[in-house]
Amino acid sequence: MASSPLITFKAGKCAFASRKVTPDPTPGYLYLYSEDDLLHLCWRPRSAPASDPEMDLLMIPGDGTFHPLVKNPGSESVESPTTGRIFVLKFSSSSQKYYFWMQSAPQNKDGKLGWFSARDQKIGQVIDALLQGEEVDIEQEAREIREGGQGDDGDDGGDADAMEVDHGESLTRQETGGAGQDATGGDPREEGHASREGGADGGRAPTDTNSLVQNFLQSLNQPTQTRQQQQQHQQDIPYTTLPELLTPATTLPFISSATPDQIDTLCSMLPPELFLLAQESNSTSSSSDPNLTPAAGEAAIEALSLEQKKEIIVRALRSPQFQQSLGSLTVALRDGGLPMIGEALRLDIEHGGVIRGGSMPLGGGRAVEAFVEGVKRTVEEEERKAKK
Amino acid sequence: MSGGWNTIESDAGVFTFLIESLGCTNIQFEELISLDPESLQELNPIGVIFLFKYPTNEKHSGDKPLDGEFDYAALEPPQQTSSEEDGKDGEQPVWFAAQTIQNACGTQALLSVLLNKDSTNAEDEGAKVDIGQDLRDFKEFTAAFPSDIRGEALSNSDLIRSVHNSFARSSPFASDETRLATGDDDVYHFIAYTSINSTLYELDGLQPAPIRHGDPGACPAEIFADAVVPVLQRRIERYPATEIRFNLLAMCQDLRVRAREAGDMEGLRREEEKRREWRWENALRRHNFVGFVGEVMKGVTGMKLKEGSHVKWIEDATASTKARMEERKRKGEVGGEVGGEDMDIS
Numbered sequence: 001m002a003s004s005p006l007i008t009f010k011a012g013k014c015a016f017a018s019r020k021v022t023p024d025p026t027p028g029y030l031y032l033y034s035e036d037d038l039l040h041l042c043w044r045p046r047s048a049p050a051s052d053p054e055m056d057l058l059m060i061p062g063d064g065t066f067h068p069l070v071k072n073p074g075s076e077s078v079e080s081p082t083t084g085r086i087f088v089l090k091f092s093s094s095s096q097k098y099y100f101w102m103q104s105a106p107q108n109k110d111g112k113l114g115w116f117s118a119r120d121q122k123i124g125q126v127i128d129a130l131l132q133g134e135e136v137d138i139e140q141e142a143r144e145i146r147e148g149g150q151g152d153d154g155d156d157g158g159d160a161d162a163m164e165v166d167h168g169e170s171l172t173r174q175e176t177g178g179a180g181q182d183a184t185g186g187d188p189r190e191e192g193h194a195s196r197e198g199g200a201d202g203g204r205a206p207t208d209t210n211s212l213v214q215n216f217l218q219s220l221n222q223p224t225q226t227r228q229q230q231q232q233h234q235q236d237i238p239y240t241t242l243p244e245l246l247t248p249a250t251t252l253p254f255i256s257s258a259t260p261d262q263i264d265t266l267c268s269m270l271p272p273e274l275f276l277l278a279q280e281s282n283s284t285s286s287s288s289d290p291n292l293t294p295a296a297g298e299a300a301i302e303a304l305s306l307e308q309k310k311e312i313i314v315r316a317l318r319s320p321q322f323q324q325s326l327g328s329l330t331v332a333l334r335d336g337g338l339p340m341i342g343e344a345l346r347l348d349i350e351h352g353g354v355i356r357g358g359s360m361p362l363g364g365g366r367a368v369e370a371f372v373e374g375v376k377r378t379v380e381e382e383e384r385k386a387k388k
Numbered sequence: 389m390s391g392g393w394n395t396i397e398s399d400a401g402v403f404t405f406l407i408e409s410l411g412c413t414n415i416q417f418e419e420l421i422s423l424d425p426e427s428l429q430e431l432n433p434i435g436v437i438f439l440f441k442y443p444t445n446e447k448h449s450g451d452k453p454l455d456g457e458f459d460y461a462a463l464e465p466p467q468q469t470s471s472e473e474d475g476k477d478g479e480q481p482v483w484f485a486a487q488t489i490q491n492a493c494g495t496q497a498l499l500s501v502l503l504n505k506d507s508t509n510a511e512d513e514g515a516k517v518d519i520g521q522d523l524r525d526f527k528e529f530t531a532a533f534p535s536d537i538r539g540e541a542l543s544n545s546d547l548i549r550s551v552h553n554s555f556a557r558s559s560p561f562a563s564d565e566t567r568l569a570t571g572d573d574d575v576y577h578f579i580a581y582t583s584i585n586s587t588l589y590e591l592d593g594l595q596p597a598p599i600r601h602g603d604p605g606a607c608p609a610e611i612f613a614d615a616v617v618p619v620l621q622r623r624i625e626r627y628p629a630t631e632i633r634f635n636l637l638a639m640c641q642d643l644r645v646r647a648r649e650a651g652d653m654e655g656l657r658r659e660e661e662k663r664r665e666w667r668w669e670n671a672l673r674r675h676n677f678v679g680f681v682g683e684v685m686k687g688v689t690g691m692k693l694k695e696g697s698h699v700k701w702i703e704d705a706t707a708s709t710k711a712r713m714e715e716r717k718r719k720g721e722v723g724g725e726v727g728g729e730d731m732d733i734s
Contacts, residue, residue, distance in 0.1 A: 238713075240705035246684060250701065254688045262687055269680035273671035277664050316672060317684070325677035345682035372702065375685045379693065382686075 004358065005031040005042075006130060006138055009123050013043060013055075014086065014099035021069075023084055023101045030100050032059075032130055039130065041089070043100070055098075061133025065090050068116050068124055069099065078121055080114035087124055119145055139359040239365030242326040242333075245372070251317045255310055263309050264301070272297020274312050279303060333368050336361040342374055348381060349374035393491040393549055394556030398439045398578065398635050401666030402555050402673075403498055409551045411520020412502055414645060420636040423620055428613040433638040434517060435501035435582035436616055438623065439494070440634035455622055456590060456599040463535055463597050480504075482584050483527060485538035487593025492543055495552045497578035499542070500591040501639055503527045504584045522547055539593065555673065576633075581619065583612040588619065 008031035013024045027046045032039060039061065042053035057064075069088045071081035080086045085102040107117035116124075122145050129136050258266070267275065279300050301309065316322055333341060339353035339361050349370055354361055362370050396402055400417040407415060418431055428436075452458070462482035483503040487493050505517040506524060519527075526545065530538045542548060579592040588607035590599040601607075607615045624634065644663070647655035692698040 238706065238710060240702065240709040242681065242685075244705040244708050244712075245701070246681070246688065250688055251684060254684070254691045257691065258687060262683075266680065266683050266687075269683055271671040271675045274668060277668055277671075281661075281664060315668075316680075319669075319672050321669070321672035321675070322677060322680075325675075326681065329678065329681055341678065344678060347682070372685075372689075375682075375689050376693065376698065379686050379690045383690070 005033045006136075007032055007123070007126055007142070010046075010103040011043070011087070011100040012103050014101055016097065016099055021082065021086060021099050023086075027103055030127075032127060039133075041127075041131070059131055060093070061131070063091050063093050064131040065092075066124055066128040066131055068121065071114070078116040079112065080116075083113045085114060085116050085120055087127075142359040236364035237366055237369065239368045241330045241368065243323055243330065246317075246326055248314075248318050252314060255313055255317070258310075260306055263306060263313065266313050267301050267309050270313070270316055272300065274316065275300035275304060275309075278308060278312055330368060333371050334364050336363055336367070338362050338367040338371060342371065346378075347371070347374040348377045350377075392553070393489050393543070394553045395491050396494060396552060396555045397673075398437075398494055398576075398637065399669070400637055401669055403437075403494070403637060404666065405670055406495065406551060406555055407498060407502065409554070410548065411522045413518050413520065414642045415502070415517055415639060416642050417498075417637045417639055418643070420638055423617060423624070423636065425614060425617045428617060428638060431613070431638050431640040431643075433613060433640045434505050434609070435580055435612075435639045436620070437494075437497050437501070437578055437580050437637040437639065438620060438634065439576055439578050439637070440623075440627070441576055453590075453595065453599045454626065455619070456601040458595070458597040459587075459589070459600040460597045462584075462589070462600075480585060481531075482589065482598050483530075483538070484535050484591055484598045485530075485542055485593060486536040488536075488539040489543045492549075492552065493593060494578045495548065496539075496542060496593050497580040497591070498639065499523070499548070500593070501580045501582045504582060504591075535597075555670070581616050583607050583609045583615075588612065588615050590619070 008029050010027065011030035012026060012028050015022045015024065028043055029046060030041070030043050032041050034040070039059040041055075041057045041059050041064070043055040044050070044053035048054070066087055066089050068078050069080050069082075069086040070078055072079065085106065087100045087102070089098040089100070091097075102116075102120055102123075104120075106113050106115070107119065108115040122141065126136055126138070126141050126145075255263075255266075275297060304312075329341070338349065342349035342353045350373065353367070353370060353374075361367065396406075400419045403417040404415075415434070417437070418433075420428065420436075459482075463484060464481070483500065485496060485500065487496055502517060502519050502523060503526075506519045506527060526541075526548070530541050533541060577592075577594070579590060581588065581590050583589070586605045586608040587603075588601045590601060592599065601619045602615065620636070627634075644656055644659040647653075647659055688701075689698065692701045
């Protein structure tokens with residue numbers, strides 16, 4: 001294929017026979033590209049190279065339409081009459097129809113599998129607009145889809161799961177027309193929970209983007225076992241992972257040589273409970289639950305010595321929970337989360353983490369590399385500023 | 389269809405806090421390292437949760453379970469009490485629910501014990517458990533349902549689901565334990581064992597009915613620990629000797645309360661320490677580490693730059709990743725070319 005796709009999203013083919021739409025489980029991409037001023041609509045399996053789509057339709061502007069298949073046309077809720085989100089491609093020049101089903105994680109809080117979120121609808125609208133020959137600011141739309149996608153109650157953060165970086169990925173999970181029994185449709189933690197502990201979000205970073213990242217991580221809630229990196233226009237590079245960069249052998253020396261300021265900053269990024277527990281074990285009774293207000297947390301941190309704080313940080317660094325989070329953050333970076341994570345951490349990432357000249361986030365090893373280099377650049381800048 | 393259920397770990401701390409969040413007090417979970425009758429007796433458990441790798445190609449039992457007997461009568465909704473039943477001193481119906489959601493099965497297993505221990509009869513006063521108002525309401529609400537509808541009710545319960553999910557890992561990537569069944573792969577499954585109406589039952593939401601082990605009435609709560617050990621042993625022996633991936637959690641009275649009542653200060657101190665461990669782990673489990681990782685990365689990067697070893701640091705890590713990938717390829721776990729990477733979180 002000569003040029004890069006205008007828009008790509010995870011979608012599967014469907015068979016249509018006697019009024020019944022049957023989804024094909026093969027994970028795939030539906031994408032549009034433009035060549036010689038002609039628009040192509042293509043579908044390929046995710047395991048196939050980008051140069052070899054199974055389906056490549058030449059689209060005359062205005063001939064095709066791309067709409068969600070809805071059970072209640074005109075109603076506020078856009079929902080397919082099936083266990084999946086189906087789009088239908090129709091032509092004015094023929095009676096041919098094609099059906100595709102969205103393979104990204106469904107976003108309906110109640111687990112309704114046929115329900116189109118605002119993000120889902122937007123993807124369809126962009127494609128439809130392109131098919132009409134309209135001018136679409138893809139970059140703008142892509143950003144909106146990525147960042148502003150609204151979940152059920154508007155707090156669903158950027159979701160790069162649907163709008164895909166165009167590298168081949170194979171899911172070993174069998175995705176059928178429905179998302180299967182184990183689909184997780186909503187953010188698991190947005191409901192208030194009855195836990196005794198107040199403030200489950202122990203993260204101190206006050207930026208909204210931090211919870212965006214958390215939502216993003218949760219939106220990747222499809223267990224995958226293998227990923228094949230087949231970058232279309234960018235060869236991916238073998239790189240490394242955060243768990244392998246931030247081993248205790250690396251992080252512990254940093255902690256022992258860290259300044260008190262650095263230690264305090266690190267403490268503020270850990271759940272306050274850890275410090276309250278440390279205080280508790282210094283005293284004798286612990287039968288009642290401590291009060292877990294942020295103020296109590298801060299007070300607990302202040303009450304501890306530098307050595308005690310370091311101990312707590314080291315324990316956290318060695319914990320399986322931290323190791324797991326390094327792993328999932330790595331996957332998030334590889335899966336297109338670099339721009340969002342870079343922003344949340346206020347890092348200076350090259351090109352903001354998107355592929356140069358485009359709007360697609362970097363993926364794969366390149367994204368992790370860009371992250372590591374971005375951290376380096378940020379640290380160097382901070383050093384320079386401090387010296388002034 | 390209900391909302392999403394995330395995976396949670398089968399960990400004594402997680403389960404203990406989970407039921408406390410549901411309103412059940414004075415009960416905790418203890419991990420059993422070995423199937424040793426004495427240590428199980430020590431704990432005086434009200435039930436045992438057994439977690440194991442569930443072979444997807446194992447034939448479903450059909451007419452007969454591989455061990456024990458299906459007790460379909462126990463599925464019957466409560467009848468009018470006849471004089472015969474009064475004679476049995478108020479036998480209670482067995483609360484049993486069919487499993488509808490894979491990720492909920494741990495919570496379902498522990499609820500299947502709890503909801504059968506909320507006994508209002510005088511039979512075993514000591515074994516009565518305070519499951520809390522919410523669970524009592526749920527039990528009452530579902531009392532007359534058939535088991536499949538009970539399972540639906542459980543998966544649709546906002547309260548239970550949201551408490552369950554609040555213990556989900558902050559990592560969206562499940563470990564091996566919850567890999568989806570695709571034929572070759574196995575999933576992990578939880579089943580519960582407990583004594584109800586002085587009878588030893590195995591409660592498995594994937595089976596059509598509760599499974600009775602031994603004769604009805606042959607297992608009063610006091611001898612549960614003794615009676616369940618051989619049953620568990622037979623279960624474990626079903627799996628190849630190389631298959632060691634199972635987990636046993638006993639449900640018992642809050643051990644701190646027991647220690648306090650017995651005047652065992654050393655034991656109390658130990659149990660308090662354990663609780664602190666659990667709270668520590670739980671705090672980390674729910675934590676959003678993104679900010680912390682950012683700071684650690686910056687700090688380590690600064691250190692490496694000062695030492696002049698930044699490039700080497702990355703090279704070493706990249707080499708280690710490459711070696712790991714090659715190792716896995718050799719073991720046949722990964723397809724794909726160099727640059728193709730399998731995110732191994734474990």
